[in-house]
Amino acid sequence: xNDGGMFFRMIEDLxxxxxxxxxxxxxxxxQIPFAYPPLAFYVAGLLADxxxxxxxxxxxxxxxxxxxxxxxxxxxxxxAVLENQLKAALATLVYMLMPLSMDWFLMGGGLTRGMDxxx
Numbered sequence: 001x002n003d004g005g006m007f008f009r010m011i012e013d014l015x016x017x018x019x020x021x022x023x024x025x026x027x028x029x030x031q032i033p034f035a036y037p038p039l040a041f042y043v044a045g046l047l048a049d050x051x052x053x054x055x056x057x058x059x060x061x062x063x064x065x066x067x068x069x070x071x072x073x074x075x076x077x078x079x080a081v082l083e084n085q086l087k088a089a090l091a092t093l094v095y096m097l098m099p100l101s102m103d104w105f106l107m108g109g110g111l112t113r114g115m116d117x118x119x
Contacts, residue, residue, distance in 0.1 A: 007111055008059060010034065011045045015055075019045070040112040059111060066114030067102055071095070073118055 009027040013034070021038060024031045044062060048055040074095050078088035 006032075007041070007109055008055065010036065011041045011048075011055060011059075014038065014041050015045045015049065037112065040115045043115070044111055063110030063114045066118050067110070070114070070118045 006025070006027045010025045013022050013025050019042065022034050025034050044055065044058050047053070047062065048058045051058075071092060075088055075092040078091040079085060082088050082091065
């Protein structure tokens with residue numbers, strides 16, 4: 001959905017180039033410059049290679065796992081900023097239950113957005 005197909009292709013281009021950044025991605029048989037922050041692509045490609053799990057399954061599950069990992073990270077940040085456990089817990093609950101707050105981190109480019117949100 002959305003830009004997920006392009007990210008799949010970019011990771012495959014990276015893997016086929018032996019993890020050296022290619023100048024272009026071959027998405028839709030075009031010469032699109034490979035000008036996207038590559039950390040998430042390296043993580044997904046290496047995870048697929050090292051675990052012998054298909055890249056498609058990695059792209060299906062990794063954004064969801066990153067999204068889930070963002071919840072305790074948000075709590076720790078809230079606790080540090082608010083200096084109150086109860087307020088931090090309530091802020092985290094609101095964050096988790098906010099309508100459509102998780103969709104953007106799961107669809108398409110959720111791999112990169114999920115990693116960005118976590119860090």
